[in-house]
Amino acid sequence: MREFASFAQGLTRILSRDPGRRGLLASLPPPDLAKAAETLTKARRVLIVAGFPVACRGVGETDGPVGAAHIAHGLTALGKGVLAITDRWSGPLLQAACACRAPEARVGILPQRGAAEACRRLMEREQPDLVIAIERPGKGRDGHFHNMRGQVVDHLIADTDLLLALAPCSMAVGDGGNELGMGAFAQQICAGVPQGALICADLAADIPLAAGVSNWWGWGVEALLSFCSGRALLPSDQEEAEILARVVAAGGVDGVTGRQELTVDGLSLEENLEVLRQVRKLLAEQRTEGWNWKGAQS
Secondary structure, three states: HHHHHHHOOOOOOOOOOOOOOOHHHHHHHOOOHHHHHHHHOOEEEEEEEEOOEEOOOEEEEEHHHHHHHHHHHHHHHHOOEEEEEOOOOOOOHHHHHHHHHHHEEEEEEOOOOOHHHHHHHHHHHOOOOOEEEEEOEEEOOOOOEEEOOEEEHHHHHHOOOOHHOOOOEEEEEEEEEEEEEEEHHHHHHHHHHHOHHOOOOOEEOEEEEEEOOOOHHHHHHHHHHHHEEEEEOOOOOOHHHHHHHHHHHHEEOOOOOOOOOOEOOOEHHHHHHHHHHHHHHOOOOOOOOOOOOOOOOO
């Protein structure tokens, strides 16, 4: 248990860098990664929802689909059933990411019209043990979806809040406070994020996770599953470059710059890879005699 606590502290430290200076991470309590690891390990059927549109481009951003595909990879590698869901603006991005990283995961596209009923039918049919939202818009208290600038972006989003509301257990990843499930941090978002009271997502996840870039928790989940299973689940540098390239080729744009390039939230591929290398290094340092860790090579 002491080894896991040390690992969890290290992982939190790495993923809590705030390169965008959004004002959220420094005020948050440490995440309950023991609960996250146990939940991920025990789940048998998982539904992942991702995809955030960029208003100026009318297409999804690179942050979210990549992380969702990494989560799907970690789960499917351990024999769990995974369905990844988004809407039409991020559909090609999520399909490209999962085809590259998690081909065993199913991918679905929800309609904008009648999205709530579609979500209800989906939950009844799939009966997931766990719903994970990563960089997915969540409605604010005013009933509207907002981007970080406070703009209402309802016209670009299929309402998927019901997936979290109906989940028997929920996990959510965000980096700014307007993402589905981040209502768990409402006090900190309202106090420390520009326009926080307006943009803060209303729904709270059972297990909220925040990072400097939401995609990073894709590696974080893979790292937790690696620690618990003894499997080497993290991507290599080449695999990470490939998945981002495929998402960009599918139309994905940087959520900060709006440009279609190999960046995420204004950070270059190399800057993102440096975080991945730190996660790999941390995981390699935690190996013990009873843990069959072979490490991932870059």
